[in-house]
Amino acid sequence: MIDEHFDAIVIGAGMGGNAAALTMAERGLKVLQIERGEYPGSKNVQGAILYSEMLEKIIPNFREDAPLERHLVEQRFWMMDDRSHTGLHYRSEDFNEEKPNRYTIIRAQFDKWFSSKVREAGAVVLCETTVTELVKDTFGRVIGVRVDRAGGFVRADVVVIAEGVSGLLGTRANLRDIPKAANVALAVKEMHFMPRETIESRFNIKGDEGVVIEAAGTITKGMTGMGFIYSNKECVSIGIGCLVSDFQKAGETPYGLLERFKRHPSVAPLIEGSEVKEYAAHLIPEGGYKAIPQLYGDGWVVVGDAAQLNNAIHREGSNLAMTSGRLAGEAIARIKTRRDPMTADNLAVYKELIDKSFIMKDLKKYKDMPSLLHTQSQNFFLTYPQLVNKAMENFVRVDGTPKREKEKLTMRAFVAARTWWGLIWDAFSLARAWR
Amino acid sequence: MADELSPRIEDKLYQNRYLVDAGRAHIKVREHDVPTAPLLALLTACPARCYELNDKGQVEITVDGCVECGTCRVIGEPTGDIEWNYPRGGYGVLFKFG
Numbered sequence: 001m002i003d004e005h006f007d008a009i010v011i012g013a014g015m016g017g018n019a020a021a022l023t024m025a026e027r028g029l030k031v032l033q034i035e036r037g038e039y040p041g042s043k044n045v046q047g048a049i050l051y052s053e054m055l056e057k058i059i060p061n062f063r064e065d066a067p068l069e070r071h072l073v074e075q076r077f078w079m080m081d082d083r084s085h086t087g088l089h090y091r092s093e094d095f096n097e098e099k100p101n102r103y104t105i106i107r108a109q110f111d112k113w114f115s116s117k118v119r120e121a122g123a124v125v126l127c128e129t130t131v132t133e134l135v136k137d138t139f140g141r142v143i144g145v146r147v148d149r150a151g152g153f154v155r156a157d158v159v160v161i162a163e164g165v166s167g168l169l170g171t172r173a174n175l176r177d178i179p180k181a182a183n184v185a186l187a188v189k190e191m192h193f194m195p196r197e198t199i200e201s202r203f204n205i206k207g208d209e210g211v212v213i214e215a216a217g218t219i220t221k222g223m224t225g226m227g228f229i230y231s232n233k234e235c236v237s238i239g240i241g242c243l244v245s246d247f248q249k250a251g252e253t254p255y256g257l258l259e260r261f262k263r264h265p266s267v268a269p270l271i272e273g274s275e276v277k278e279y280a281a282h283l284i285p286e287g288g289y290k291a292i293p294q295l296y297g298d299g300w301v302v303v304g305d306a307a308q309l310n311n312a313i314h315r316e317g318s319n320l321a322m323t324s325g326r327l328a329g330e331a332i333a334r335i336k337t338r339r340d341p342m343t344a345d346n347l348a349v350y351k352e353l354i355d356k357s358f359i360m361k362d363l364k365k366y367k368d369m370p371s372l373l374h375t376q377s378q379n380f381f382l383t384y385p386q387l388v389n390k391a392m393e394n395f396v397r398v399d400g401t402p403k404r405e406k407e408k409l410t411m412r413a414f415v416a417a418r419t420w421w422g423l424i425w426d427a428f429s430l431a432r433a434w435r
Numbered sequence: 436m437a438d439e440l441s442p443r444i445e446d447k448l449y450q451n452r453y454l455v456d457a458g459r460a461h462i463k464v465r466e467h468d469v470p471t472a473p474l475l476a477l478l479t480a481c482p483a484r485c486y487e488l489n490d491k492g493q494v495e496i497t498v499d500g501c502v503e504c505g506t507c508r509v510i511g512e513p514t515g516d517i518e519w520n521y522p523r524g525g526y527g528v529l530f531k532f533g
Contacts, residue, residue: 036521038454042529043503107533128525148523166505168521179509186506188482190447191532235532244509247480248473254482255444278532279447281482281504 009156013040016304016321017162023329025121036130041111045282069232070210071100080217134173142299158342165305176293183287187241192274217385224377285310289367296347327353368433444484448500456526
């Protein structure tokens with residue numbers, strides 16, 4: 001097989017790689033997909049939430065047989081200090097719809113299923129094989145890949161790089177830089193198993209309903225980051241992530257943070273008595289619009305996390321991976337149909353499709369958000385959560401202090417912590433970055 | 436590490452499935468006498484605690500429990516402190532859930 005020439009090689013069988021491989025195989029291209037894991041999904045880590053609309057564009061009837069966990073009916077945001085949280089919860093019966101909008105999934109299982117669709121469409125999926133190098137010709141055009149199997153040079157007209165966030169092959173081939181520590185977050189996660197009835201009573205849900213909790217505050221010890229709790233059918237995914245540059249500076253351990261988060265009085269009762277079956281860690285692209293590298297060149301395109309495509313504000317990493325993979329597949333199929341060569345000029349259509357999609361529009365909207373949250377982490381992740389929880393305590397605790405006095409105390413605490421100008425400036429910066 | 440909130444990382448990693456590629460570490464630490472700041476940062480930043488100080492105060496790596504997140508690559512590769520590769524096909528961590 002290694003002597004064969006492929007229309008396209010896809011490196012990696014995550015969301016981006018699978019979307020690209022499926023899109024091209026369905027359009028009749030001869031596709032080889034290479035995955036280093038034992039099976040597709042065995043190297044992939046995510047929270048994980050799946051957005052239906054982006055998958056529907058690739059597999060319209062996915063609900064028939066995809067391994068889905070729970071459809072989400074409730075979203076909780078928690079602002080936490082060490083002993084309390086102030087929450088904003090949104091729950092709606094409208095999410096119990098015929099075709100739900102969001103699901104929790106377990107990636108290793110989901111990716112195996114996704115990959116079965118790729119095979120059915122006719123792509124060759126080669127597992128337990130690591131790509132060691134993107135092979136270029138003397139003109140610098142990518143003409144194939146080298147793999148860690150005997151005789152391992154495989155040729156193709158175009159290589160879709162879907163190798164994931166760390167992006168080793170792309171950086172080695174000088175297609176882009178290694179991600180900066182300030183532009184990626186490290187998240188650690190555990191899978192806590194318990195009977196489904198226990199999950200349903202603890203999260204106040206029934207049937208296949210699910211809840212997502214996203215939490216920020218003193219749990220990250222002043223670092224930029226957040227915690228999350230996702231309800232699956234028979235387990236709960238619980239994790240926490242912070243910028244790598246913050247871990248580097250603070251000297252905190254990721255597992256220490258996770259343990260603290262798990263023991264928080266608001267969290268502990270949710271996972272009490274559960275059995276932990278896995279501990280995983282993963283990097284998440286957080287640089288946003290400004291960290292997106294060159295997306296195409298002669299004989300190659302890059303998709304998903306490898307292209308640092310992630311909307312950190314809306315937690316849409318796999319979503320952007322699936323969409324960029326599909327668009328890359330469509331662009332390549334279009335060029336192939338015209339029998340044109342896979343040059344940078346022709347592959348530029350991939351970037352045009354990305355620019356026209358929600359991907360770039362959303363990332364552009366939040367382009368200033370990463371630098372705001374990343375440079376002011378002490379204020380947004382430590383000071384404000386403490387102040388808000390103190391304010392809530394002042395509001396709800398009845399102790400004989402006159403209410404006017406309490407309001408003054410709350411206001412004074414905010415001003416003392418940030419000064420009037422600081423408060424105004426923070427509000428202004430946040431509003432500007434959101435707009 | 437006396438902090439009661441520092442769990443034994445071994446207990447966490449024990450739950451995971453690995454296929455260890457004996458004798459072929461996919462990450463290597465550059466030889467050094469005194470560790471650089473990025474190397475010292477890896478002692479705490481690595482989520483599988485693969486990096487430890489040896490008797491001579493140098494940073495060493497044992498990759499057996501590595502979860503292949505890439506954090507050490509982001510911190511240590513630009514400065515040349517470590518050399519990072521994907522494990523050979525089929526080897527390394529094998530996530531059951533991911």
